[in-house]
Amino acid sequence: MKKERRLHLIYVVKQGDSLNRIARDHHTTVATIVAINEIPNPDVLVVGQTLVLPETPNPNRQTIETNAYVEWYTKNVPVRLSQELRKRAPLLTYMMPFAYEVKRDGTLTTLDWGDLGDIAAANRTASAIVLTNIENGAFSDTLAHEIFMDTNLQDLIIGSALQEAKKHGAKDIHVDFEYLPPEDKEKYVEFLKRLVSKAHPEGLTVSVALAPKTSANQPGKWYEGHDYKAIGEVVDFVILMTYEWGYSGGPPMAVSPIGPVKQVLEYAVTAIPPSKIMMGQNIYGYDWKLPYKVGNPNALAVSPQYAIELAKQNNAAILYDEIAQAPYFHYWKDGVEHVVWFEDARSIEAKFKLLENLRLKGIAYWHLGFSFPQNWALLQQMFHVKHIV
Known part of the structure; x- marks a missing residue:
């Protein structure tokens, strides 16, 4: 039964296929398929490309919460990013502009949201204030340590965050402190307790981003300062950063291969109630030059939609790695492979099934701005998204 349902949800393009034939065989229209998948050129399909086909959402589907981090690199919010949020906000519980950097004097860096707050509010999407220990473009363990050692400084930071939350009508304070040394593990939890004690009376929740651990004592600078169990007991929910196995400076591979993601989630639910866990999910991929060598120029981030266009432009068939549960393809440009x-639809469906099976709170996307229409189509078909405002 499950196999039949999947085949009706997702179609993989074969040699000789056309949208007319696919629409006729599945009792729908070309216009419907184009709209669901936001296909820019319906006359050209790629072998191995996936298409989400229309299906009436199951009225008994699981209710989840969703989040999208929203990051931009210019002073003002780009128009295309506002447009993307306007399009996706109806399927978002939270929208988290990334990010406020915590300063050593207890203030926060400025962040001009533009019209993002208004778009979120119009769609009943809650917003959050995201606090980071980024300093000079990188996560700083020394900055975090200074904060953890000074409760007066903590109170100033928390006061600044609450003021910013009031300004924007935010519903959550989200903390993304990374690369914390193991000796600050307990101090981080104490800071979060202090934040919760001041945020809850103001009607705000507190959430935390966590490195993707598979055991309590996992070694490594990214992992050792995050105590899943202790943090999970304090905060309202957590977001697991279950992505970046394949990353811009590393060797080519799936960004979020299903096996490692599953390992993290299965450990997480032993330490934190599933109802408090959001699975992190990338909505981008990477384009690597081959052969890969350490120190080569970093891979370029690409949206799933652009990846399909690249395959079209280069007449490349899209393949699918059944172990990683992720699509990939090769092409040549200027003599370089x-x-x-x-x-794609198959890879995101595999993650959605993990979410379903583990009964997690929901999913959090890093980050809005990459076009992945199939994700949103499947999300709507497979889940009911809860709004808290």
């Missing part, structure tokens, strides 16, 4: 790993 490239490989692109990205996400």
Whole structure:
């Protein structure tokens, strides 16, 4: 039964296929398929490309919460990012502008949201204030340590965050402190307790981003300062950063291969109630030049939609790695071989099934701005998204 349902949800393009034939065989229209998948050129399909086909959502589908981090690199919010949020906000519980950097004097860096707050509010999407220990472009363990050692400084930071939350009508304070040394593990929890004690009376929740651990004592600078169990007992919910196995400076591979993601989630639910866990999910891939060598120029981030266009432009068939549960393809440009790993309907459905099976709170996307229409189509078909405002 499950196999039959999947085949009706997702179609993989074969040699000789056309949208007319696919629409006729599945009792729908070309216009419907184009709209669901936001296909820019319906006359050209790629072998291995996936299409989400229309299906009436199951009225008994699981209710989850969703989040999208929203990051931009210019002073003002780009128009295309506002447009993307306007399009996706109806399927978002939270929208988290990234990010406020905590300063050593207890203030926060400025962040001009533009019209993002208004778009979120119009769609009943809650917003959050995201606090980071980023300093000079990188996560700083020394900055975090200074904060943890000074409760007066903590109170100033918390006061600044609450003021910013009031200004924007935010519902959550989200903390993304990374690369914390193991000796600050307990101090981080104490800071979060202090934040919760001041945020809850103001009607705000507190959430935390966590490195993707598979055991309590996992070694490594990214992991050792995050105590899943202790943090999970304090905060309202957590977001697991279950992505970046394949990353811009590393060797080519799937960004979020299903096996490692599953390992993290299965450990997480032993330490934190599933109802408090959001699975992190990338909505981008990477384009690597081959052969890969350490120190080569970093891979370029690409949206799933652009990845399909690259395959079209280069007449490349899209393949699917059944172990990683991720699509990829090779192409050549200027005499140089490239490989692109990205996400498609099959890979995101595999993650959705993990979410379903473990009964998690929901999913959090890093980050809005990459076009992945199939994700949103499947999300709507497979889940009911809860709004808290």
